[in-house]
Amino acid sequence: MQLQFLGACHSMALFPWDYNSIETLWSGAMNQPEIRKGWELMIDSLLGAIVVGGTGAIAVWPSKNPADGFCLRIPGDETSGRFRAVAWALSNEAPLEPLVVCSGGSILYVLNVNKKQVVGQLRGHGGEIISIAIHPSFPYLVCTCSKDFSARVYDLTMPPRDRPNNPHWPPSTHPSLGGAPHGLQASEPEGVGIGRCVIVLCGGPSGGHDAAVLGAAFHPTYPLIATCGMDRAVKIWRLPRMSPDQLAREDKPLFSSTRIHKARILSVNWLSLEVLATSSAQALMRSKNNRDDLYFEDGTIAIWRWLGFDRFFPASRPKPAKVMRGCASDYQESSSFKLLSVVPTSQSTRHLHITQTHTNDYVIAVTLPERVRFRNVSDLEPRKPPGFPVDQDLVFSWKSKLHLDDEDDEELSLAPVTNHHSLPFSTWKEIVIPNLIGDSLQACTIGFYGSLLCILDSKGQVWIWTDTTE
Secondary structure, X not given: OEOHHHOOOOEEEEOOOOOOHHHOHHHHOOOOXXXXXXXXXXXXXXXXXXXXXXXXXXXXXXXOOHHHOEEEEOOOOOOOOEEEEEEEEEEOOEEEEEEXXXXXXXXXXXXXXXXXXXXXXXXXOOOOEEEEEEOOOOOOEEEEEEOOOOEEEEEOOOOOOOXXXXXXXXXXXXXXXXXXXXXXXXXOOOEEEOOEEEEEEOOOOOOOOOOOEEEEEEOOOOOEEEEEEOOOOEEEEEOOOOOOOOOEEEOOOOEEEOOOOOOOEEEEEEOOXXXXXXXXXXXXXXXXXXXXXXXXEOEEEEEEEEOOHHHHOOOOOOOXXXXXXXXXXXXXXXXXXXXXXXXXXOOOOOEEEEEEOOOOOEEEEEEOOOEEEEEEHHHOOOOOOOOOOOOHHHHHHHHHOOOOOOOOOOOXXXXXXXXXXXXXXOOOEEEEOOOOOOOOEEEEEEEOOOOEEEEEEXXXXXXXXXXXXX
């Protein structure tokens, strides 16, 4: 399939629901006979549908009825023209009218697929929106990650705010005029149509991200959300109680650590109740023996367990506590995690996607410029435990290098940078795109429990594979 009319393509999302999804969405509240009939008709028309974010336009392509596909251009778009993130959503006000949520610059757009028009346009972020995450159980909750160091959660069942409700900072008696990174709102209305910001995960030194937020993932069953960012930090936040009258602001997560990866963290996913998977970009490292020798180390995929889950959500307490706050070691630099597996990824990785298959296994799909690699999470080698006790000769070697003066510190010149590859990737399965013009693959996604694979390149071409085995 070719979508050259979109120009350069930047993002792709696969329709995520099937016939049985209505039994789990909204905690089963919509699983009623009169709604289920319409749900099955909607799935018949959109099963396998793809939404692609291009330059200045969004394309929706149903795989069963390609003639029903359409391309929608945003009128009056003042952004750079590219839709960097796209996702599918649903509102319980109209569960049979699927929505597409996309970002253009710092603006969040909501599109109604049935009406083929924009039904919401929301502002609030102070920087470009990098990614969008949808709650797996309540698809009207949308999390946007931005370069303004913050993440915002929107409720698509509420209208935008007409006026800000920022708190005042003593001694002033007037509402604060702080910016978006502090979780505050601008003086103008929030937007038009549908959608309202109900939670802000603030950035800053008190516990939030210190750089751009690159990814987020809702916990499927507990009021938790994990975020990751440019500051090498993974943070797990408690979702506060959402109110239509009050904007909830969180600045202290339940978990925060920068010791899982060596470089910026690009994505985060929940694999089970307390196990997460995160992936990082290549890391600029310095040689131990030569300070002028710089090299790029491969990025990594880390599978790790959050050890503080039972402390905040004990099995003996059926409902979460109303007030949940960790200590300083939790939201500054926590050690409550255990690395289960750490594997390298190629330095040319452009996109990573993790999905659950019909066998309940999780599969990792890594998009490279000219191919896509796959691996089952259960096949990853466990992390080797570090040696103990530490070699005494190594301790004395470290001690001899300690000094309090800076006589040996000199101005560092620009050192040459080389690439360092950790391990070969022969254990990964891969698909090489035939007759690909240039190294242009952009992203891939796997849907329907591993039976459908879609690959997108930057020039508007989409490849689709389906599982034909019974």
